[in-house]
Amino acid sequence: MQSRTPASRTGRPRSAAADTAILAATREALVELGWSGLTLGDVATRAGVAKTTVYRRWAGKSELVTDALATLFDQLVLPDRGSLRADIEDVVLQFAELLEQPATKTALMAVVAEATHDEALRQRIREKIVARQKRLVVEGRSRAQHRGEIPVDTTDPGPQIDLIFDVIAGAVVHRTLVSCEPVDTDWATRLTAVLLDGLAAAGD
Amino acid sequence: MQSRTPASRTGRPRSAAADTAILAATREALVELGWSGLTLGDVATRAGVAKTTVYRRWAGKSELVTDALATLFDQLVLPDRGSLRADIEDVVLQFAELLEQPATKTALMAVVAEATHDEALRQRIREKIVARQKRLVVEGRSRAQHRGEIPVDTTDPGPQIDLIFDVIAGAVVHRTLVSCEPVDTDWATRLTAVLLDGLAAAGD
DNA sequence: GGCATTACGCTACGGGTCGTAGCGAAAGCT
DNA sequence: AGCTTTCGCTACGACCCGTAGCGTAATGCC
Numbered sequence: 001m002q003s004r005t006p007a008s009r010t011g012r013p014r015s016a017a018a019d020t021a022i023l024a025a026t027r028e029a030l031v032e033l034g035w036s037g038l039t040l041g042d043v044a045t046r047a048g049v050a051k052t053t054v055y056r057r058w059a060g061k062s063e064l065v066t067d068a069l070a071t072l073f074d075q076l077v078l079p080d081r082g083s084l085r086a087d088i089e090d091v092v093l094q095f096a097e098l099l100e101q102p103a104t105k106t107a108l109m110a111v112v113a114e115a116t117h118d119e120a121l122r123q124r125i126r127e128k129i130v131a132r133q134k135r136l137v138v139e140g141r142s143r144a145q146h147r148g149e150i151p152v153d154t155t156d157p158g159p160q161i162d163l164i165f166d167v168i169a170g171a172v173v174h175r176t177l178v179s180c181e182p183v184d185t186d187w188a189t190r191l192t193a194v195l196l197d198g199l200a201a202a203g204d
Numbered sequence: 205m206q207s208r209t210p211a212s213r214t215g216r217p218r219s220a221a222a223d224t225a226i227l228a229a230t231r232e233a234l235v236e237l238g239w240s241g242l243t244l245g246d247v248a249t250r251a252g253v254a255k256t257t258v259y260r261r262w263a264g265k266s267e268l269v270t271d272a273l274a275t276l277f278d279q280l281v282l283p284d285r286g287s288l289r290a291d292i293e294d295v296v297l298q299f300a301e302l303l304e305q306p307a308t309k310t311a312l313m314a315v316v317a318e319a320t321h322d323e324a325l326r327q328r329i330r331e332k333i334v335a336r337q338k339r340l341v342v343e344g345r346s347r348a349q350h351r352g353e354i355p356v357d358t359t360d361p362g363p364q365i366d367l368i369f370d371v372i373a374g375a376v377v378h379r380t381l382v383s384c385e386p387v388d389t390d391w392a393t394r395l396t397a398v399l400l401d402g403l404a405a406a407g408d
Numbered sequence: 409g410g411c412a413t414t415a416c417g418c419t420a421c422g423g424g425t426c427g428t429a430g431c432g433a434a435a436g437c438t
Numbered sequence: 439a440g441c442t443t444t445c446g447c448t449a450c451g452a453c454c455c456g457t458a459g460c461g462t463a464a465t466g467c468c
Contacts, residue, residue, distance in 0.1 A: 011414025012464040018416090034321040035314075036265070039454060050417045055456065061240070084403075102320065109317035110239075112381050116310040117238040122384055130383060150403060163394055164403070166379040167371060173382075174374030177316050179334060179366060180326055190367050198402035199288075199354060199368070215443025216435045222445090243425060254446045259427065 014057070021047040022054055026068040027103040035110035040064070062114045062121050069107040070128040072098065078136045084144035088192045089185075091136055092172060096183030099176045109177060137165045167195065218261070225251040226258055230272040231307040239314035244268070266318045266325050273311040274332040276302065282340045288348035292396045293389075295340055296376060300387030303380045313381060341369045371399065 025046035029038050040061060044051040058064040076094055081087050099105050115121040138161055144150045153160075171191055175181055229250035233242050244265060248255040262268040280298055285291050303309050319325040342365060349356045357364075375395055379387055 010412075010466050012416075012466095014415065031321070035317050040456090041454070052418085052457085053416065056415075060456095106317055106320040109313050109320065113239050113310055113313035113317055116306065116313065116381065117235070125382070126384065159391075159394070162379075162383060162385065163375075163391065163398065166383055167375045167395065167398065169382070170374030170376070170378030171367075171371045172374070174377060175366075175370040177320065178329070178373070178377075179370055180330065181366065187363075187367065190363070191371065194367065194371065194399065194402075196402050198398075198400050214437055214441070216437095216445075218444065244427090245425070256428085256447085257445065260444080264427095 018047070018049050018053060019057070022049065022057070022064070023068045023071060026064055027072070027107070030065065030068070030106045031102040034106055035061075035065070038065075062111060062118065063124065065107050066111050066121065066124050066128065069104065069111060070132075072101065072104050072107075073129050073133060076133060076136060078139050080143065084140065084147070084149045085192055085196060087140045087143065088168070088195060089188045091140070092168060092183065092188040092191060093185065095169065095172050096176060096188070099172065099183075105177055108173070133169075134161065134165050137161050137168075164195075222251070222253050222257060223261070226253065226261070226268070227272045227275060230268055231276070231311070234269065234272070234310045235306040238310055239269070242269075266315060266322065267328065269311050270315050270325065270328050270332065273308065273315060274336075276305065276308050276311075277333050277337055280337060280340060282343050284347065288344065288351070288353045289396055289400060291344045291347065292372070292399065293392045295344070296372060296387070296392040296395060297389065299373065299376050300380060300392070303376060303387075309381055312377070337373075338365065338369050341365050341372075368399075 022043060025043045026038075029043050029046060033039075033042070038061065040054050041051050043064070044054045047054075054064070058067070075098060076091070078087065078091055081090050099108075111121070111125060115125055141150070141157070141161060141164070145152045168191075172183055175183055175187065181187075226247060229247045230242075233247050233250060237246070242265065244258050245255050247268070248258045251258075258268070262271070279302060280295070282291065282295055285294050303312075315325070315329060319329055345354070345361070345365060345368070348354045372395075376387055379385055379391065385391075
């Protein structure tokens with residue numbers, strides 16, 4: 001999860017319960033206090049551990065919040081709804097529900113903000129969040145191709161996958177956090193329609 | 205800009221130069237230190253004013269950074285490129301260029317993060333940034349309808365405008381700040397193609 | 409069982425930032 | 439001139455940071 005203890009086999013092992021307690025306390029404190037208001041001392045108190053225990057495991061606030069956030073994103077799955085349209089609508093609503101949780105929205109934006117001037121943190125985010133969730137797009141695209149809904153191209157699919165991922169995730173994040181409007185089934189349907197059919201065909 | 209002085213006409217007026225100096229110093233400090241590292245005392249020193257002068261004008265870090273950010277967004281314009289496709293590609297590249305500036309990306313994400321638990325700040329962002337930039341979509345849509353590129357609907361255009369705004373802005377923000385990939389002309393073309401023609405038609 | 413090793417809780421510390429208060433000087437308006 | 443407000447400056451208590459040191463607890467190895 002955080003700093004590894006690779007070659008150490010002797011001595012008292014680290015409490016796994018402390019890990020989960022600290023991460024849970026971090027999410028709780030984020031909801032109540034936000035990024036600026038969150039202090040590691042307060043997290044330690046909420047988790048029922050000493051402040052030094054937190055510092056022994058995480059280098060700072062950014063790393064701790066990133067790990068607390070990663071545990072939330074792993075809830076996403078992609079059940080087969082039978083069509084590309086239904087699959088997209090499903091994952092949009094799922095992602096929106098995840099972003100409805102106050103801990104998710106606060107942590108995601110704050111960590112991305114910190115990452116703009118911290119290369120190591122950018123790497124951590126890409127590994128633990130972006131790369132993992134991009135698999136949803138890969139799987140949905142593969143299913144759609146097998147169904148014959150979209151053509152099987154011979155070129156490198158990477159750029160197209162990245163584009164779809166950014167459009168879907170970006171739209172949901174922007175709608176939820178910047179425009180501050182809810183993502184309901186109607187909006188998910190409209191977004192999916194634009195994605196599949198284009199603006200002209202999807203006009204009101 | 206910040207706290208108003210409505211009924212006060214007498215006494216020494218506030219220095220307008222101090223305002224611009226403080227906002228410029230805020231953007232500069234954001235680039236070097238990021239959100240967490242930025243302190244109002246440091247901003248005051250950079251701007252060449254006393255710390256108390258900053259506190260007299262802005263209530264806190266969030267409000268100051270929001271105003272510093274708003275001045276950056278007002279650079280966006282929507283020149284008439286002759287077609288909806290060209291207009292979209294143009295504004296995508298313009299928005300991406302704006303987000304390339306380190307001050308913009310850091311400030312935008314940090315302020316949005318703080319706003320997740322601060323209703324007054326959400327309101328400030330919507331008024332000073334979201335509402336202003338949404339006019340780009342309104343104008344581009346109006347032009348396209350006059351050209352006959354998209355149908356003129358009789359229903360409320362608000363939801364469709366909001367959707368387009370969130371898709372375009374969200375995709376660019378997500379691409380730039382979360383996926384950490386550059387927005388070049390090729391990507392802008394691909395995004396525009398998906399928007400106008402849909403996923404199936406725009407496949408590689 | 410005894411021993412080395414590591415993690416734990418606790419306390420204390422210097423350093424830094426916060427946001428505010430008070431002061432005298434400066435700059436405008438009538 | 440006189441009044442009013444802002445300005446720069448200094449100082450202050452409060453809080454959080456991140457680390458060090460201590461004694462204790464929990465494991466693996468001999």
